Amino acid sequence: SQQGEEDPQALSIQEGENATMNCSYKTSINNLQWYRQNSGRGLVHLILIRSNEREKHSGRLRVTLDTSKKSSSLLITASRAADTASYFCATDNNNDMRFGAGTRLTVKP
């Protein structure tokens, strides 16, 4: 069964704009991770935030985690056409990694 749910399901923006994607989950977690998937390919890990962290940065990525609300957000700043992909959150709850349905991001040049 899926664990996380991303919102929105699809997002279309212009190059240079920021993109924000949200993830909600149901059970307690050790950490939450964000992955990216280009069409027809496997997923690529982007960033991991531990349950005791509230915010983390990596390049143009900023992730927040609110364990009281069981939610996380991924912000991509100054988006590029190459950021076009599907983005998934995944939760690590001791046993395995569960993924949400993803946000399909389209960045128009």
Next chain:
Amino acid sequence: DTGVSQNPRHKITKRGQNVTFRCDPISEHNRLYWYRQTLGQGPEFLTYFQNEAQLEKSRLLSDRFSAERPKGSFSTLEIQRTEQGDSAMYLCASSLNKSPLHFGNGTRLTVT
């Protein structure tokens, strides 16, 4: 190439046939995961191994599905008596303990 390798990349089979997919993880990774992904959806967890031990299986994994990792290295996923509903991308991922997952590019199965 030292990434996760999956073979074949594509498989077309007729309903009722058996199929087997192979995954070669990153060599030092002790955990290996199988996921199934249909169009527009996220990966659905099927099963995972720590070394050669299969530690968890999803309820999605019916009796027709079996996975093995005999020596704690490569893994195979077999589907017996395939059905059209089995058509999907089958993804394998590996990790070292609890580190992030490294995915292969998947095997796309089409059941006709």
